[in-house]
Amino acid sequence: MPISGGFNDASTADILLRLFHDSDSFSSIAETSDSSSSDEFQVYLHSSALCRAKYFSALFSDRWSKNDDDRKKLNHQKVNLAVSPKSGSVNAHLIVLRLLYSEDLSNAVNSVATAISILPVAMKLLFDDLVKQCVRFLEAVPWSEEEEEEILNLVPFLSEEESKELLARVSTSKTDSCEQMLDNLLVSAKQNHPNLAPVKAFVARLLREFSSRESARRVLEKAFLMSLKVVKGSLEEYSSPDFRGDHAETEAIQRLNLHTALTNGKHLLWLVERMIELRVAELAVKEWSEQDSFAADLQRAFRDDAWRNIVPGLPTVVLKCTSKLACAVASGNILVARQVRMKFVKDWLPVLIICKDNASPVLPSHKPVLHSSTTLYLELEEIFLKIISTLPMDDAQELLQQCLSFSTRDSEDCPHLITAFNTWFRRATRPSLSTSFS
Numbered sequence: 001m002p003i004s005g006g007f008n009d010a011s012t013a014d015i016l017l018r019l020f021h022d023s024d025s026f027s028s029i030a031e032t033s034d035s036s037s038s039d040e041f042q043v044y045l046h047s048s049a050l051c052r053a054k055y056f057s058a059l060f061s062d063r064w065s066k067n068d069d070d071r072k073k074l075n076h077q078k079v080n081l082a083v084s085p086k087s088g089s090v091n092a093h094l095i096v097l098r099l100l101y102s103e104d105l106s107n108a109v110n111s112v113a114t115a116i117s118i119l120p121v122a123m124k125l126l127f128d129d130l131v132k133q134c135v136r137f138l139e140a141v142p143w144s145e146e147e148e149e150e151i152l153n154l155v156p157f158l159s160e161e162e163s164k165e166l167l168a169r170v171s172t173s174k175t176d177s178c179e180q181m182l183d184n185l186l187v188s189a190k191q192n193h194p195n196l197a198p199v200k201a202f203v204a205r206l207l208r209e210f211s212s213r214e215s216a217r218r219v220l221e222k223a224f225l226m227s228l229k230v231v232k233g234s235l236e237e238y239s240s241p242d243f244r245g246d247h248a249e250t251e252a253i254q255r256l257n258l259h260t261a262l263t264n265g266k267h268l269l270w271l272v273e274r275m276i277e278l279r280v281a282e283l284a285v286k287e288w289s290e291q292d293s294f295a296a297d298l299q300r301a302f303r304d305d306a307w308r309n310i311v312p313g314l315p316t317v318v319l320k321c322t323s324k325l326a327c328a329v330a331s332g333n334i335l336v337a338r339q340v341r342m343k344f345v346k347d348w349l350p351v352l353i354i355c356k357d358n359a360s361p362v363l364p365s366h367k368p369v370l371h372s373s374t375t376l377y378l379e380l381e382e383i384f385l386k387i388i389s390t391l392p393m394d395d396a397q398e399l400l401q402q403c404l405s406f407s408t409r410d411s412e413d414c415p416h417l418i419t420a421f422n423t424w425f426r427r428a429t430r431p432s433l434s435t436s437f438s
Contacts, residue, residue, distance in 0.1 A: 006046075007098050013044035016076040017097070019083050019090050041090055044076070049100045054126035089121075096121040096130065105129055109137040112147050116154070123157050131162065139165040178212065182219040190227075190267045200270060207274055217280035220271060224284050227268040232294045234261035239297040258301075258311045265317040272321050276328045285325050285336050289344035299354050315355045316376065322348050323380045330386040341387050342395050352380050353405050378416075381406045385420040396424055 020040040050056035059079075083089045096118050099108050108130065109115045115134040122130040135158065138151060152170065155163045174180070189196075189203040210216050238257040241250055275281035298318060301307055307314060326348075328334040329341060336344075356377050381403070388399050406417040 006049075007101050008043050008045070010044040010076075012046065014047050014077060015045040015050060016042060016078050017045050018042050018078065018080045019093055020080060021090075022082040022084075041094070043094065043097065045097060045100075047077070050097075052100050052127065052129070054128065056125065092117045092121050096125065096127060099130055100127065105133045109134055112138065112141060112143060116147065116150050119154055120157070123154075131158075135162050135166065139169070143169075178210075179215050179219050182207070182210070182216065183222070186219065186223045186271075189270070204274055204277075207278065213278065213280065216278055217275075220275050220278070220280060221283045224268065224271045224275065225287070227264045227271060228287060230264040231261050231268060232291070232297070234258070234264070235294065235297040235301060239300045254306070255310050258307055258314065262311040262314045262317060265314065265321070269317055269321050269324070272324050276324055276333060279333060281325065281328055281334050282336065285329055285334050285344065286340055288322065288325050289336075289340045289347065292347050295347045295351050298351050302351075302354050302358055316373075319352065319355060319376055319380060322351070323376065323383060326380065326383040326387060330383050330390075338391055338395075342391055342399075345384050345387050345399055349384060349399065349402055352377065352384070353402075356405065382416045385416055389420065389423055393424070393427060400424055 018040055019042075047056070047060055051060060081093065083093055095114075099105060099118075102108060109118070115137050119131065119134040119138075121127075122134060143151060148170065151166060155166055158166075185203045185206065189200045207216050207220070234257045238254055238261070241254060272281065272284055275284050302315060325334075326344065329336060329344065384399075385403065385406075388396050388403075391399070400420060403417060403420070406414050
């Protein structure tokens with residue numbers, strides 16, 4: 001709509017601007033004939049307003065200095081402006097041309113879509129004030145994922161100063177920022193939030209959906225080693241207490257050691273589950289197979305009755321960590337060398353036996369426990385026997401002899417043990433096999 005003395009006012013305008021679609025989006029502004037087509041739009045403008053844009057200012061200054069006499073003879077100087085064929089591009093040009101008449105651009109941009117549509121035109125015409133206003137608006141408001149991609153496509157055409165704040169939203173100078181974030185999330189998942197379960201579930205989902213499996217592996221391995229170190233340290237101090245203080249103080253320290261072991265043990269179990277879920281538990285299995293001193297401390301602790309009224313759930317947590325890792329090995333989810341499999345069973349089989357003989361591993365929770373102690377024992381027994389079946393005959397013979405306690409009542413109560421021994425005897429009585437290479 002014409003504005004008296006302003007935008008599209010033919011009676012006072014000195015410029016007739018023809019917008020036309022052109023496949024060459026970088027076509028420049030130039031004088032042309034009166035030819036027209038259905039793909040064009042004409043608008044009457046004023047050179048005084050257009051010169052707010054440096055492109056027009058330079059164009060008119062150069063042209064009119066050479067053709068000043070000819071210009072004075074014409075009612076309207078005719079100028080063509082090529083428009084890229086994108087949808088809405090003509091409208092975006094008209095918006096920018098109208099804003100050349102506005103002294104206050106603070107309300108010119110009121111949506112991300114508007115800023116994205118007019119910013120390329122403002123940059124093309126070197127309308128610096130509008131470019132700054134668009135960038136200022138975009139920097140301050142949220143973007144959708146699609147909008148972000150469009151904005152990033154425009155960034156290369158901005159100056160370094162103009163693009164600095166926009167780029168700060170989507171890039172960082174830190175090369176390990178993602179791993180730092182995941183580190184902090186794992187720490188948060190460990191803290192005693194009022195609603196810890198939803199926090200852990202949320203972090204678990206982020207780990208599953210994170211694009212870099214190797215980054216997730218490094219972060220989980222670091223957290224696993226830290227938690228394992230705390231659990232081991234607490235059990236070591238509990239198993240070898242310093243009795244130089246008075247009895248009450250020693251007892252308080254012992255209780256603290258057990259609670260520390262249980263709290264970090266629960267987090268260790270959660271980490272093990274995440275590592276197995278992402279199939280990055282190789283280090284966890286190898287570390288667990290090298291814990292002979294830790295396993296010995298656990299055996300000493302569980303022979304004592306003091307833990308029963310302090311941390312009755314500790315054996316369950318330890319056995320579940322062992323069971324999860326052993327199951328991943330037996331199922332082929334995690335592939336490790338036979339020496340690792342051998343050491344894994346050798347170190348943790350005695351812990352299972354002593355827990356079975358002396359402990360009642362029930363988690364101290366009001367929620368129903370999914371695995372009864374009997375089920376947990378039986379599962380771990382069966383998994384250990386499966387791993388033993390993957391070992392060389394001599395190693396299997398050594399370990400199977402330590403599994404006799406799996407026969408809890410009679411031979412009918414331990415079919416898994418009967419099967420394991422029968423498998424070993426079948427193999428042992430098989431005729432000698434040899435492989436020859438020609």
